[in-house]
Amino acid sequence: MSQKVVDILKEKFAAVVLETKSEHKDETAVVEASAWFEVAQFLRDDPRCDMQMMVDLCGVDFPDREPRFEVVMHLHSIRLKHRLRLKARVGDRDGDEAKIKSVVPIWSGANWFERETYDLMGIEFEGHPDLRRILLYPEFEGHPLRKDYPANKIQPLVPFREGYEKLPPFDEFEGMSFGRQVFRTGKVD
Amino acid sequence: MEPIDQELEEGELELPSQPMSLNMGPSHPAMHGTIRIVMELSGETILKADVQIGYLHRGFEKMCERGSYSQVFPYVDRCNYASPMLNNVGFALAVEKLLDITVPERCQYYRVILGELARIADHLTSNGAMAMELGAFTPLLWFMKGREMIYDIMEEETGARLTHSFGRVGGMAQPPSVNFKAMVSAVIPRIRSIIGEAESLLLQNRIFMDRLQGVGKISQADAIALGWTGPCLRSTGVAYDVRKAHPYLVYDRFTFDVPVGQEGDNWDRFMVRLEELRQSARIIDQALEQMPEKGPINVDDPRIVLPPKEEVYSTIEGTIQHFKIVMEGIKVPAGEAYGYTEGGNGELGFYIVSDGSGTPYRVRIRPPCFAITQALGGLITGLMIPDVVPTFGSLNMIGGECDH
Numbered sequence: 001m002s003q004k005v006v007d008i009l010k011e012k013f014a015a016v017v018l019e020t021k022s023e024h025k026d027e028t029a030v031v032e033a034s035a036w037f038e039v040a041q042f043l044r045d046d047p048r049c050d051m052q053m054m055v056d057l058c059g060v061d062f063p064d065r066e067p068r069f070e071v072v073m074h075l076h077s078i079r080l081k082h083r084l085r086l087k088a089r090v091g092d093r094d095g096d097e098a099k100i101k102s103v104v105p106i107w108s109g110a111n112w113f114e115r116e117t118y119d120l121m122g123i124e125f126e127g128h129p130d131l132r133r134i135l136l137y138p139e140f141e142g143h144p145l146r147k148d149y150p151a152n153k154i155q156p157l158v159p160f161r162e163g164y165e166k167l168p169p170f171d172e173f174e175g176m177s178f179g180r181q182v183f184r185t186g187k188v189d
Numbered sequence: 190m191e192p193i194d195q196e197l198e199e200g201e202l203e204l205p206s207q208p209m210s211l212n213m214g215p216s217h218p219a220m221h222g223t224i225r226i227v228m229e230l231s232g233e234t235i236l237k238a239d240v241q242i243g244y245l246h247r248g249f250e251k252m253c254e255r256g257s258y259s260q261v262f263p264y265v266d267r268c269n270y271a272s273p274m275l276n277n278v279g280f281a282l283a284v285e286k287l288l289d290i291t292v293p294e295r296c297q298y299y300r301v302i303l304g305e306l307a308r309i310a311d312h313l314t315s316n317g318a319m320a321m322e323l324g325a326f327t328p329l330l331w332f333m334k335g336r337e338m339i340y341d342i343m344e345e346e347t348g349a350r351l352t353h354s355f356g357r358v359g360g361m362a363q364p365p366s367v368n369f370k371a372m373v374s375a376v377i378p379r380i381r382s383i384i385g386e387a388e389s390l391l392l393q394n395r396i397f398m399d400r401l402q403g404v405g406k407i408s409q410a411d412a413i414a415l416g417w418t419g420p421c422l423r424s425t426g427v428a429y430d431v432r433k434a435h436p437y438l439v440y441d442r443f444t445f446d447v448p449v450g451q452e453g454d455n456w457d458r459f460m461v462r463l464e465e466l467r468q469s470a471r472i473i474d475q476a477l478e479q480m481p482e483k484g485p486i487n488v489d490d491p492r493i494v495l496p497p498k499e500e501v502y503s504t505i506e507g508t509i510q511h512f513k514i515v516m517e518g519i520k521v522p523a524g525e526a527y528g529y530t531e532g533g534n535g536e537l538g539f540y541i542v543s544d545g546s547g548t549p550y551r552v553r554i555r556p557p558c559f560a561i562t563q564a565l566g567g568l569i570t571g572l573m574i575p576d577v578v579p580t581f582g583s584l585n586m587i588g589g590e591c592d593h
């Protein structure tokens with residue numbers, strides 16, 4: 001990883017970089033959640049940073065802290081061979097108001113990673129094009145990776161779904177109108 | 190029969206032309222790894238595709254938060270079951286990064302050789318399955334023959350063919366067996382000849398070429414933005430390999446090439462994997478030569494490594510040590526680290542947060558397939574249904590890893 005990028009970030013975003021640290025040869029920068037998108041955009045576009053690849057995005061839950069969640073993103077520049085861990089803290093003690101801006105417009109690869117974080121940790125990404133559960137099913141209650149979710153909790157059985165209800169991945173305004181009609185009613189006139 | 194006397198609107202008697210929705214998977218012979226693709230079709234052309242994963246979700250990350258660090262190894266085995274040894278090594282390296290320890294040199298070579306064998310097994314499976322799905326059954330059997338030889342070595346070394354659970358924090362479960370080097374050096378030439386025989390069945394096969402070449406193309410910029418790594422990224426021409434770019438273990442001591450493709454289509458992904466088989470064999474050849482015959486395999490730290498069994502049964506210190514490591518787990522200092530290695534499908538990362546206790550506070554796996562599979566919907570849009578099979582096959586999605 002690289003200390004250089006952290007220095008650039010501190011210089012450019014002095015007001016929003018809350019803390020930086022370096023341990024085990026990994027550099028970390030914690031930024032204000034409100035500046036998440038701008039910092040990410042800068043890191044990708046600035047030629048000295050050139051973080052073209054978003055490697056990983058996940059959430060970590062610290063129930064005793066306020067803000068409770070950490071959104072952790074690992075960035076990587078293939079050309080300059082450096083990495084950075086970017087963090088933001090969101091959410092209150094009850095786990096509500098955990099909202100942060102989506103970075104899908106910057107890295108299209110963030111799409112599924114954000115869906116996963118939403119699914120398992122319950123952090124909402126504002127402006128995400130398609131924020132559905134990804135690993136779990138729609139009827140699942142709660143977010144299992146939160147520390148207050150018991151590991152042995154049993155979810156209720158899902159009632160049998162009607163055939164046509166389980167297939168709506170597409171927006172109803174997408175595609176051809178007559179096609180959507182068939183899709184919804186299941187009838188071909 | 191009455192004559193048609195009513196006025197017909199134009200086109201009313203033609204065949205219905207509405208788009209049709211089709212479910213492919215989760216139980217479909219080509220959807221290995223249980224994945225479901227909901228498609229909207231016009232004729233045979235895919236207008237829209239939605240890829241749904243999660244059928245193999247087992248709560249890997251939640252389970253890791255319940256046991257000790259050593260108890261994670263069986264779980265990572267089951268993440269990428271095509272190359273479990275690479276996952277074992279990847280996780281061990283991430284914890285060792287957090288502990289700031291380096292394993293002895295002999296162990297590093299041992300890990301490299303076992304890992305590269307696992308990579309060969311992974312690529313053989315992936316390429317063989319891809320050929321089989323396109324109707325070429327013989328190459329699959331050829332590739333499986335090679336994989337079988339590797340599994341035999343693994344069984345001899347670890348006691349298990351598939352889920353080895355052989356990695357340990359600070360070393361390996363056992364030192365190499367007496368015949369280890371002889372076995373590996375006997376098998377590598379045979380695998381080389383098997384690869385040659387199998388590829389001669391495929392590489393000039395018109396049907397195979399037509400179904401792969403130019404299908405499922407992706408550009409360099411798209412692949413990078415999507416977070417692709419491994420053979421799939423290299424097929425677009427980006428020579429990014431963790432083993433070269435950020436060498437770990439002793440990878441910087443070997444000469445090997447990073448094969449790249451040009452088009453980023455299915456054919457290139459197939460060919461990159463085929464060439465990587467040979468490069469892995471090259472690495473193993475050099476590692477066998479350089480690997481020391483004698484020396485410790487585990488780090489010399491009683492807080493991390495279990496004492497030898499004789500000591501546990503005969504001395505009180507050994508018993509206490511053993512008890513503390515088994516019951517309390519290895520105490521990893523508080524902090525966080527992201528360890529990354531080159532897995533079978535690309536960059537396999539483990540982000541570990543420790544609170545100083547014997548149980549990991551948070552283990553996050555960065556599965557390479559996850560980033561790769563999210564592009565599948567885009568790749569197959571506009572293609573025909575038969576193209577889904579090779580495109581999906583060439584991505585080598587491993588359900589256990591993707592759904593963790």
